[in-house]
Amino acid sequence: MSEQEFIEQISNHQGIINKIIYLYIDDSQDRQDLRQEIQLQAWKAIGRFRGDSQFSTWLYRVALNTVLTFRRKNKINATDLDKVSHHLIIVDHEPSDRSELLFRAIKKLNDVDKAIITLHLEDYDNSEIAEITGLSKNNVGVKLHRIKQSLKEQLKKSAAWTN
Numbered sequence: 001m002s003e004q005e006f007i008e009q010i011s012n013h014q015g016i017i018n019k020i021i022y023l024y025i026d027d028s029q030d031r032q033d034l035r036q037e038i039q040l041q042a043w044k045a046i047g048r049f050r051g052d053s054q055f056s057t058w059l060y061r062v063a064l065n066t067v068l069t070f071r072r073k074n075k076i077n078a079t080d081l082d083k084v085s086h087h088l089i090i091v092d093h094e095p096s097d098r099s100e101l102l103f104r105a106i107k108k109l110n111d112v113d114k115a116i117i118t119l120h121l122e123d124y125d126n127s128e129i130a131e132i133t134g135l136s137k138n139n140v141g142v143k144l145h146r147i148k149q150s151l152k153e154q155l156k157k158s159a160a161w162t163n
Helices: 003-012 014-024 028-048 055-072 095-108 111-121 124-135 137-156
Strands: none
Touching: 003 014, 003 028, 003 055, 014 028, 014 055, 014 095, 014 137, 028 055, 055 111, 055 124, 095 111, 095 137, 111 124, 111 137, 124 137
16 A cells, blocks of 8 residues: 555545544543554554554554553543543534533443444444454354443433433
């Protein structure tokens, strides 16, 4: 892949990078640093992209691994919801109250569950999620079912969700 093709692919899939960063990192400076770090790590690893999967699947794995490594190195703990950014994802519109509630519920999940549900919401199938996370396809299916149940319970408790 040429440098120009790589830049185009990264540009086309910037949403993947932003979603992962916003789900795992609250500090705006860390977000900016990580955005650059993910792009750097992807560029360094592009030679290992064999094309067996879609570029977006590969990029998701690189981004997720980079963010989780950053969190481990910096020992970032679970987010205090009072400090949660009000940005769900960088999109052209403001998130609705319902999407904000869902976002907050997802942020409460552990790192693996957060990755699984985010990939699922991005329409990745269980095989692709398994490839990205390193879990078995069956384990992804079981975890996904449990995550959905947990999120439903959390959201039922919210009066704003039912309105």
